[in-house]
Amino acid sequence: MTPSHYEIRLDGRLDPRWTAWFDGMTLTTTEHVTTLRGAVADQAALHGLLRKVRDLGLPLVAVLRLETEPLLDRPH
Numbered sequence: 832m833t834p835s836h837y838e839i840r841l842d843g844r845l846d847p848r849w850t851a852w853f854d855g856m857t858l859t860t861t862e863h864v865t866t867l868r869g870a871v872a873d874q875a876a877l878h879g880l881l882r883k884v885r886d887l888g889l890p891l892v893a894v895l896r897l898e899t900e901p902l903l904d905r906p907h
Contacts, residue, residue, distance in 0.1 A: 832872075832873065834870035835897075836868070836869065836870050836897040837867075837869070837871050837877065837880075837895065837896055837897060838893070838894075838897055839866070839880070839881075839894050840864055840867075840891075840892040840893040840894075840895075841864065841865045841866075841887075841889040841890065841892060842864060842889060842890040842892050843863070843865060843890070844860045844862075844863070844865055845858060847860075852883065853869075853880065854869070854876075854880070855869065856869030857869055864892065868897075881894070
């Protein structure tokens with residue numbers, strides 16, 4: 832099974848050192864939002880990741896499943 836890619840947005844700032852705790856996901860911050868992006872193996876892994884977010888106490892803004900299949904390769 833191919834992992835799915837997700838973007839998770841949190842209201843608040845996390846220091847880049849938290850990257851390791853989030854299984855190597857890319858962590859970026861703007862003034863008030865932290866964004867986690869990366870591959871998630873399956874639904875169980877996604878729920879584990881969301882539990883970590885909950886444990887931090889930062890409000891969850893969005894969870895987006897990202898398109899990984901190029902548009903040109905889709906059947907018509």
